Amino acid sequence: MWQFLTLSLLVSRATALVRPDGVGRVPALGWNSWNAYNCEIDADKILTAANEVVNLGLKSLGYEYINIDDCWSVKSGRDPTTKRIIPDPDKFPNGISGVADQVHALGLKLGIYSSAGLTTCAGYPASLGYEEIDAQSFAEWGVDYLKYDNCGVPTNLTDQYTYCVPDSTDGSYFPNGTCVNLTDAAPANYNWATSTTAKRYTRMRNALLNVNRTILYSLCDWGQADVNDWGNATGNSWRMSGDITPTWSRIAEIANENSFLLNYANFWGYPDPDMLEVGNGNLTLAENRAHFALWAVMKAPLIIGTPLSTIDQSHLTILSNAPLLTFHQDPLIGRPAYPYKWGYNADWTFDPAHPAEYWSGPSSAEALNGTLVVMLNSQETTQTRTAFWKEVPELKDLYRRGGGFRVRDAWTGNDLGCVRDKYSVRLGAHDVGVLVVGEVC
Numbered sequence: 001m002w003q004f005l006t007l008s009l010l011v012s013r014a015t016a017l018v019r020p021d022g023v024g025r026v027p028a029l030g031w032n033s034w035n036a037y038n039c040e041i042d043a044d045k046i047l048t049a050a051n052e053v054v055n056l057g058l059k060s061l062g063y064e065y066i067n068i069d070d071c072w073s074v075k076s077g078r079d080p081t082t083k084r085i086i087p088d089p090d091k092f093p094n095g096i097s098g099v100a101d102q103v104h105a106l107g108l109k110l111g112i113y114s115s116a117g118l119t120t121c122a123g124y125p126a127s128l129g130y131e132e133i134d135a136q137s138f139a140e141w142g143v144d145y146l147k148y149d150n151c152g153v154p155t156n157l158t159d160q161y162t163y164c165v166p167d168s169t170d171g172s173y174f175p176n177g178t179c180v181n182l183t184d185a186a187p188a189n190y191n192w193a194t195s196t197t198a199k200r201y202t203r204m205r206n207a208l209l210n211v212n213r214t215i216l217y218s219l220c221d222w223g224q225a226d227v228n229d230w231g232n233a234t235g236n237s238w239r240m241s242g243d244i245t246p247t248w249s250r251i252a253e254i255a256n257e258n259s260f261l262l263n264y265a266n267f268w269g270y271p272d273p274d275m276l277e278v279g280n281g282n283l284t285l286a287e288n289r290a291h292f293a294l295w296a297v298m299k300a301p302l303i304i305g306t307p308l309s310t311i312d313q314s315h316l317t318i319l320s321n322a323p324l325l326t327f328h329q330d331p332l333i334g335r336p337a338y339p340y341k342w343g344y345n346a347d348w349t350f351d352p353a354h355p356a357e358y359w360s361g362p363s364s365a366e367a368l369n370g371t372l373v374v375m376l377n378s379q380e381t382t383q384t385r386t387a388f389w390k391e392v393p394e395l396k397d398l399y400r401r402g403g404g405f406r407v408r409d410a411w412t413g414n415d416l417g418c419v420r421d422k423y424s425v426r427l428g429a430h431d432v433g434v435l436v437v438g439e440v441c
């Protein structure tokens, strides 16, 4: 069964991309232009985002990367002599380095985008075959982060086999997560680290390691070629699914998929369920809360994707939640929270509409000094969800019948006092309760 296989295949993985100054050790925090503006970007929008990250207090909470996504270069091609990608002079009159200087002056870092193909997803020049030249440009410009997409792959460089990502966008799986119609599935002993996809991503990793600048490497191969197996050796994070959209159905679907991959998340390497949609589309406040809480406790990179100059206070409050950010950035514990009970479904059910509802994870004394407990209502109507201390893996050994723990509500900050045996919460559709559970009382 797909989900059990994924959890049990804890084969030893090659050492990860350990970088100077702790870059990439804990999951990234930042902002990216794509979900906010798509292709409609320029230096003003990037610098506005950077200034807002400072002004809105997000920098002081740890958000640091300001990432330029697709569409930043001259579309018609590289410089014919140097073969370098040319920043679009209309969008970026002072080049990428001009933006980098201003972003760095704010105490923030700059990210850029390319693809492991001949063209980016929007049809701009990409880095396949030019990895060293492009890594050198990025380093000289002062770039600190590279998101590396998977578009523009020439047919002679596609993989020998197809890997099944259990993602509705590719239509290759049953609702229970098993694959269908894979006529070219790999043999059981196939090593995906030898696939053409892994090689395309490894070429850029090597190029980045050869330049005189630390550039966080964010792989965006949409979960293909079993990237969970070689992602830790190749990048600091790797996309495990197709693209997110600002809809609850897609957020729930990706959360369900990623919930089965969390043994792959730890210091230096994290599966990436895609950038945040908080503040976008028609998500309810409850859905925004649940999206952010799930991404934070899964230790996903938290990359804001909404225009910050017009963000609502209610969305900003979600993105600024201190307990969730503290858990996410724990300096001593790298593992994320795991589901401990599915709730709506039987445990271990793969259900794109109803991800696991009960999650917990430990947080060191340097961080929350307690256990984070998350309760999700994946249903369409208001429901009660109850965390029983005897069921929570981090608490059950400390729990005695009738015993309690000191509990804080992570959304309100309220001290709930000494809570005995269990804690129940009424949750609207797709809302989430988050508790910080401390010492025995």
Ligand SMILES: *[C@@H]1O[C@H](CO)[C@@H](O)[C@H](O)[C@H]1NC(C)=O
Residues within 6 Å of the ligand: 001, 002, 174, 175, 176, 177, 178
């Ligand atoms: C998943 O669903 C398919 C189609 O209904 C079925 O053939 C298969 O046995 C199921 N697999 C599991 C593990 O339940």
Ligand SMILES: *[C@@H]1O[C@H](CO)[C@@H](O)[C@H](O)[C@H]1NC(C)=O
Residues within 6 Å of the ligand: 154, 155, 156, 157
């Ligand atoms: C693949 O095709 C591209 C053109 O589409 C060509 O430039 C490249 O050399 C080919 N690579 C290999 C390994 O055949």
Ligand SMILES: *[C@@H]1O[C@H](CO)[C@@H](O)[C@H](O)[C@H]1NC(C)=O
Residues within 6 Å of the ligand: 171, 172, 173, 180, 181
């Ligand atoms: C699998 O193949 C059958 C027969 O070709 C087709 O009817 C069905 O739609 C395919 N299913 C998926 C999910 O692609």
Ligand SMILES: *[C@@H]1O[C@H](CO)[C@@H](O)[C@H](O)[C@H]1NC(C)=O
Residues within 6 Å of the ligand: 212
């Ligand atoms: C690498 O960069 C650092 C600071 O950015 C600089 O001091 C050093 O001289 C550079 N080394 C080489 C070999 O270029």
Ligand SMILES: *[C@@H]1O[C@H](CO)[C@@H](O)[C@H](O)[C@H]1NC(C)=O
Residues within 6 Å of the ligand: 013, 014, 015, 016, 017, 018, 232, 263, 264, 265, 266, 267, 268, 269
């Ligand atoms: C990834 O590699 C790093 C460094 O070797 C290691 O600390 C971490 O545990 C690895 N992640 C997983 C999930 O094995």
Ligand SMILES: *[C@@H]1O[C@H](CO)[C@@H](O)[C@H](O)[C@H]1NC(C)=O
Residues within 6 Å of the ligand: 246, 247, 280, 281, 282
């Ligand atoms: C939001 O709802 C409006 C009105 O129902 C609809 O037109 C729009 O497409 C929705 N936006 C998204 C991103 O789903």
Ligand SMILES: *[C@@H]1O[C@H](CO)[C@@H](O)[C@H](O)[C@H]1NC(C)=O
Residues within 6 Å of the ligand: 365, 366, 369, 438, 439, 440
């Ligand atoms: C962490 O919590 C324990 C009790 O659970 C307490 O003894 C200890 O002092 C706390 N540490 C910090 C740094 O707050």
